[in-house]
Amino acid sequence: MTNKEIAKQFDLLASIMELLEENAFKIRTYQNAYLGLRKWDIPLKNMSIEEMSAIPGVGKSSAEKIQEALQNGEIQALSAIKEKVPSGVVEMLKINGLGPKKVRQIWKELGIESVVELLYACNENRLIEVKGFGLKTQQELTQKINFYLQSQGQFLYANLDKLESTVFLAFENPFWTRVGLFGRQLPVLNQMEYLTSEIPVVKRDQSEITLVKVDGNRWSFECQGIPIITYVVDGDDFEKVKWEMSASEEFLSFTQKDLTNIDWADIMYDKSIFEILKKPYLPVECRESYILDHWDGFNSLDLITPGDIKGIVHNHSTWSDGIHTLEEMAMECRRLDYSYFVISDHSKSAGYANGLSVERLFQQWEEIDFLNKKMEPFKTYKGIESDILVDGRLDYEDEILKQFDLVVASVHSVLNMDEEKATQRLITAIENPYTRILGHPTGRLLLSRKGYPLDMLKIIDACAANNVVIELNANPYRLDLDWTWIAPAMKKGVMISINPDAHSRGGIQDVNYGVIAARKGGLTKEFCLNAKSQSEWETWLRSK
Ligand SMILES: [Zn+2]
Ligand SMILES: [Zn+2]
Known part of the structure; x- marks a missing residue:
């Protein structure tokens, strides 16, 4: 173990103690040990406890801790204190510019327990309201977190x-x-x-x-x-190598036997490989194992493309935790040539996101009516992202729920459930007669949070039985529903809605990343809810 590694352990120990607001005197002791050891270049492993105690900044108690680190790989007090804090919170300390005090605030006030959750909270503008933060700090933090994640x-x-x-x-x-x-x-x-x-x-x-x-x-x-x-x-091998590097292993081994005798130097385009295979053409993103079951009926022209998206569903505005107004969001959708827009701000139990009380809902609806007159024929629909409570109920009375054009039901709290509880919670929400779309079904955040465990086949069956559409949340950190579940959903007749979950004007275009993930899973235009023209969409709205 190097001196630097030992020094870092003291630094981390002091930071976690500060995070937990422990004894200030001890914190100072460990900070001093860190500062002293950081520059110490004689290998500690060759030194006695007495010699170590004489290093500037290191006293007897720190010298004993160095000994522990050398013997066991980690200072005992550090191992013990790590148990008191979620590992994702400890990880936040590694982000440049986020000291223990700020990390404590983020953890305790916002309940955020990992780096990507924090990034996501920035995306949802949840840091603006926290004391000592603000729009500018939030923007800087977003950059720093992205930089940190890239370094991983x-x-x-x-x-x-x-x-x-x-x-x-x-x-x-x-x-x-x-x-x-x-x-x-x-x-x-x-x-x-x-x-x-x-x-x-x-x-x-x-x-x-x-x-x-x-x-x-x-x-x-x-x-x-x-x-x-x-x-x-080299040119002669180009198409062969390209083919072999552009598909899953299972897909390649399935096709291998039909390609053993071909002369790859004759192949000019990968389309000709499909002719040899006597199979419909597959774009690269679809060359995965799931396609092997439905390959014969596949037509790449049926796949959803960005140009097929007609409406932007599931968005937030300044009415809850967005940074642009309802009108700014609607205008941006129109500017991007979409023909309709569904606002679905957070619902009343989402206190962390300035969720809408019933009274404020009525005010928002007035604004929507006004906008619809002003922006005709472009239309904004009255939606809501209603929290799914722990028991699966939605958080408004039926009397209110029935007045929305559209209810997206999502889980935002109590994410640590076992599979049975999580599945039942979602099924109860899916069976609610007012639920039209199940929002980000697993709650995962890529690179950070796995999402609660679900029996996805049961969820898909429940959606099929209740005429509920599943969201493919297009935020690049979510992409939830995962692409691997699209084919099973389509097989049961369940439609997918590709929703940006935009919290700003810029977020609207995330819908394109959703399209990429949807194509990978083989989503066709026919099965994409927001590829419907406005009149088809209205028919769908009235169908339940
Ligand atoms: Zn949500
Ligand atoms: Zn949302």
């Missing part, structure tokens, strides 16, 4: 997708094809991977890209901390 080696597809144009601009010859998990558009991945037939040439005066390593035909670069791997492959 796992990235959201959405972020890599956004980075691609910057990467391409830095090369002379980016005639590259995406492959690997990036090509397959998995929601979480560890690098951007490309295939190319030419050695990549970095532009002279660019500062974005660093060459990390060349290993055979594999050229590794880095851009903003994200690994970029390019494989340089």
